[in-house]
Amino acid sequence: MRKIRIVLAIIATVFIAGCKQQPSEPSALDVIMTRTSIRSFTGDPVSHEDLETILKAGMAAPTAMNNQPWRFVVVTEKKKIASVFGQGPRSGAFTTAGAVIVVCGQSEQMFWYEDCSAAAENILLAAHALGLGAVWTAGYPAQERIAPIQTALNIPENVTPLCIIPIGVPAENPEPKDKWKPENIHWEKW
Numbered sequence: 001m002r003k004i005r006i007v008l009a010i011i012a013t014v015f016i017a018g019c020k021q022q023p024s025e026p027s028a029l030d031v032i033m034t035r036t037s038i039r040s041f042t043g044d045p046v047s048h049e050d051l052e053t054i055l056k057a058g059m060a061a062p063t064a065m066n067n068q069p070w071r072f073v074v075v076t077e078k079k080k081i082a083s084v085f086g087q088g089p090r091s092g093a094f095t096t097a098g099a100v101i102v103v104c105g106q107s108e109q110m111f112w113y114e115d116c117s118a119a120a121e122n123i124l125l126a127a128h129a130l131g132l133g134a135v136w137t138a139g140y141p142a143q144e145r146i147a148p149i150q151t152a153l154n155i156p157e158n159v160t161p162l163c164i165i166p167i168g169v170p171a172e173n174p175e176p177k178d179k180w181k182p183e184n185i186h187w188e189k190w
Contacts (some may be wrong), residue, residue: 031125034176036176036177038133039135039166040092040170041096041097041133042096042171043169045076045099051074051076051167053130054123057123058072058119058123061115061121062115064111067109067111069116070112070116070119071104071105072101072102073155075100076100081099082094082095084152085100093135093137093166102161103119103120103161103162104159104160104161105159106159107158107159120136120163124136124165132168133167134165134166138164139164140160146161
């Protein structure tokens with residue numbers, strides 16, 4: 001009887017431990033190396049919780065002198081996404097996105113461009129880590145691209161849209177590109 005109890009206790013311990021195990025999350029390096037630009041989405045919405053997580057990741061970016069010049073405009077309403085971003089030859093990613101984040105910077109601050117670029121990269125990586133897709137689409141310095149967005153979203157004059165990032169549930173699964181080129185590396189001197 002004692003042996004049966006010991007065996008049952010071991011089985012129960014193993015079962016409970018197995019139930020407590022969480023699926024392993026990808027490492028930071030896995031997320032960096034497997035991120036791809038997603039331009040086709042299912043049209044499903046992106047949850048408010050996921051968007052907040054993505055924005056927190058954006059705000060965790062390095063920033064010169066801790067200026068944090070970034071500002072974000074998040075658009076989730078389908079009609080607004082279509083009317084603001086759904087025009088032009090490359091509008092496909094926007095028409096199926098669940099959300100759009102416009103990464104902006106207070107352009108009077110030194111290093112706003114660099115800081116906001118780091119924030120945008122964090123946003124792309126966070127979206128990928130959450131199983132979502134995203135793509136960096138150009139804004140700054142193309143005035144013809146940013147002026148209509150600035151007007152449509154009431155972005156103040158001293159705040160410049162750097163890039164526009166559609167985010168959503170991916171409807172495609174492209175392989176990551178191998179961008180490793182050792183010939184671009186110079187050790188110790190050029």
